Amino acid sequence: MGFLDDLKRQADALREQQSTDQAALQHNIQVTEQACKTALAYLKTLADQLEVLKPASHARYSLDRQHTYGGLRMSDFYADARHKPVHGEPGFDYVLLHWQLKTGQTLQLAKDFPPDIERLDARLRQAAVPVEREVVRHPDTGKLVEVRYRVELDFRASVRITPRHETAKLHFAMQNLDELEGLSFELPADQLDTARLDELARWLTGQPHRTLDGVQNLRRSIC
Numbered sequence: 001m002g003f004l005d006d007l008k009r010q011a012d013a014l015r016e017q018q019s020t021d022q023a024a025l026q027h028n029i030q031v032t033e034q035a036c037k038t039a040l041a042y043l044k045t046l047a048d049q050l051e052v053l054k055p056a057s058h059a060r061y062s063l064d065r066q067h068t069y070g071g072l073r074m075s076d077f078y079a080d081a082r083h084k085p086v087h088g089e090p091g092f093d094y095v096l097l098h099w100q101l102k103t104g105q106t107l108q109l110a111k112d113f114p115p116d117i118e119r120l121d122a123r124l125r126q127a128a129v130p131v132e133r134e135v136v137r138h139p140d141t142g143k144l145v146e147v148r149y150r151v152e153l154d155f156r157a158s159v160r161i162t163p164r165h166e167t168a169k170l171h172f173a174m175q176n177l178d179e180l181e182g183l184s185f186e187l188p189a190d191q192l193d194t195a196r197l198d199e200l201a202r203w204l205t206g207q208p209h210r211t212l213d214g215v216q217n218l219r220r221s222i223c
Contacts, residue, residue, distance in 0.1 A: 028168035058206030098158035
């Protein structure tokens, strides 16, 4: 066998491998896109029902030791999706469900201890509530006296599903479902079905659920 035949054999093997890789990629994209379509249709219907029912949340949101809020009505549900090109074709960027938990209250408080200020700032960022923040310093020394806060107590929660098309996985990012925390995990796209989404709906409405069964790369971030 000549050198040219050897090159041809190598090129044929590479072509076959590239064809196999491309077919696998297209399969992963199709599975992931279908999962996103299933999620969007389900979450839109769920949002419509919960907007009518406005169930009381089981979550408890603590800004500090003196200010904890629970039993809040869930409202302003909205489900939507954003799109982007995926390997030259229209595809999903993410699917989102978000809602609010309103107290109807405005809270005014002040903190003068730096660790307390840092903790409160972190919790307010996590809560995504409207905040007016004023730093008060001593007029002569410039030293910190206190930080004053005016907080509109409209907590926000959300579920964001981001597709990982190449690996056929879905990345879930949850905000404030049980408390002021972020939670994330991954799920194979072919495992997302109505039964799995029903578990998520149970979680949102405070019922026993199995949303986290079998998930991958589970992480929590509590303020």
